[in-house]
Amino acid sequence: MWTNWSGGQQCRPQRTDRPLDEAGVASAVRRAAERGLTVRPVGAGYSDSTLALTGDVHLDCSALTGIVGLKDDVVRVRAGARLAEVHTALAAQGRALATVPHGPAATVAGAIATGVHGGSRRGGSLSAQVVGARFVDGHGVLRVADDAELDALRCHLGVLGVLTVVALRTVPAERIDAHEEVVDIAEAVAPGGPLDTRPWATLELHQPSGEALLRWAGPAEHRVPAVEATGPLEAIGRVVTRVGHSASAQWSAQRSRPTPRWEGVPTGAPYELLPGPDPSRAAYTEWAVPREALPAALRELGSAAAARELEIRRPVEVRVGPAESGWLHPAYGRETGWIAVRSPRGDGHGPLFRLVGSVLEGMGGRPHWAGRHDWTAADITVAYPRFADFRAVRDRLDPDRLFAGAHIEELLGP
Numbered sequence: 001m002w003t004n005w006s007g008g009q010q011c012r013p014q015r016t017d018r019p020l021d022e023a024g025v026a027s028a029v030r031r032a033a034e035r036g037l038t039v040r041p042v043g044a045g046y047s048d049s050t051l052a053l054t055g056d057v058h059l060d061c062s063a064l065t066g067i068v069g070l071k072d073d074v075v076r077v078r079a080g081a082r083l084a085e086v087h088t089a090l091a092a093q094g095r096a097l098a099t100v101p102h103g104p105a106a107t108v109a110g111a112i113a114t115g116v117h118g119g120s121r122r123g124g125s126l127s128a129q130v131v132g133a134r135f136v137d138g139h140g141v142l143r144v145a146d147d148a149e150l151d152a153l154r155c156h157l158g159v160l161g162v163l164t165v166v167a168l169r170t171v172p173a174e175r176i177d178a179h180e181e182v183v184d185i186a187e188a189v190a191p192g193g194p195l196d197t198r199p200w201a202t203l204e205l206h207q208p209s210g211e212a213l214l215r216w217a218g219p220a221e222h223r224v225p226a227v228e229a230t231g232p233l234e235a236i237g238r239v240v241t242r243v244g245h246s247a248s249a250q251w252s253a254q255r256s257r258p259t260p261r262w263e264g265v266p267t268g269a270p271y272e273l274l275p276g277p278d279p280s281r282a283a284y285t286e287w288a289v290p291r292e293a294l295p296a297a298l299r300e301l302g303s304a305a306a307a308r309e310l311e312i313r314r315p316v317e318v319r320v321g322p323a324e325s326g327w328l329h330p331a332y333g334r335e336t337g338w339i340a341v342r343s344p345r346g347d348g349h350g351p352l353f354r355l356v357g358s359v360l361e362g363m364g365g366r367p368h369w370a371g372r373h374d375w376t377a378a379d380i381t382v383a384y385p386r387f388a389d390f391r392a393v394r395d396r397l398d399p400d401r402l403f404a405g406a407h408i409e410e411l412l413g414p
């Protein structure tokens, strides 16, 4: 029995292959085809959606690790390398990934498959850094991606082939200062506010308490002086600007409170400071709404949850990011506000997540592919203008639908 990281997704594959190299991937793919079985590649199992589930062959890519090489600003990494491994290897060479998401244990291929993003508007998602890839297609043939395929591969959902090596653009390594401030929600999420202007920023909303904690970071020249110290974090000596009030009304009740993570204003590499401790396991849904709709989306979500007396017991995480070019990337073609909602394991997330989905879909939201959602090919056809192009690439690379299964067919169609 295979179980994902959260414990919320399980499957019983007929067979699990764990290839050690490209040749092993190609033969595992061909073997499955000969037996008439489908294949689902899997990385660290950090996704909470059904993407990696199969009753046929699981292709566990986690042994395809290591850095192949760094030339100029491009690093070539094996697709099963964990992000943590890539961060530290690059740091030793004075380079860094432009994107630092929270889950350092995710694999490069898995993170690209689902469009994983961080909290910085500068570089975009990890998918946006992809400049090349090698993969085994649905015929079991090793290929080098051509430029015309890259925007399909940027958010590939594991249906175009099994990635073996990915080339990623890197940036010079930098050191940042990290800050925590209790802020007014409306000011924090307004266009042109700190989410947009700080080099790295994440807003944590506590629905029950109505408080918002801004975690942000930037090089020393971005340091701004603390304004006043009057908020709930003051008691434990944190930097505080303003405490949320009227704009937080929809988020008011009692229970969860912001928990500071950092002592003082720590300095370090983004990958050392930003990911945070591995959270306790939770069901997760995340939506990408147009950036300009973010304030209204949060207000709407807060009031809808309050009206239905649905408690959001984990902090809601809000980030922003630039428009993406990946054809199935949730931020495709538009600047985006990301809203992530988590529910403790065993807490019955169904009603809350359905509400989140219906409210945010109504505001033009598209689901993060790694989170829970109920989208099907019909929704994707409406929301993604390049879906037909993605399908054309899929038809060419995997005409027999080797990388499929019931869940994938529901999501993407036959």
Ligand SMILES: Cc1cc2nc3c(=O)[nH]c(=O)nc-3n(C[C@H](O)[C@H](O)[C@H](O)COP(=O)(O)OP(=O)(O)OC[C@H]3O[C@@H](n4cnc5c(N)ncnc54)[C@H](O)[C@@H]3O)c2cc1C
Binding pocket: 005, 040, 041, 042, 043, 044, 045, 046, 047, 048, 051, 052, 061, 079, 080, 100, 101, 102, 103, 105, 106, 107, 108, 109, 110, 111, 112, 113, 114, 115, 116, 117, 118, 157, 158, 159, 161, 162, 163, 164, 278, 279, 370
């Ligand atoms: C603690 C935690 C923190 C997170 N933080 C963030 C965050 O900050 N930002 C964000 O956007 N997301 C975040 N996520 C979501 C997570 O990072 C993504 O789900 C990512 O896809 C996980 O990578 P993985 O290696 O676990 O992939 P898996 O979940 O194993 O697989 C995901 C997809 O990748 C495909 N796949 C895997 N390997 C290959 C391969 N070699 N070739 C082809 N397809 C492949 C699978 O078939 C599947 O479709 C977080 C998740 C957790 C649990």
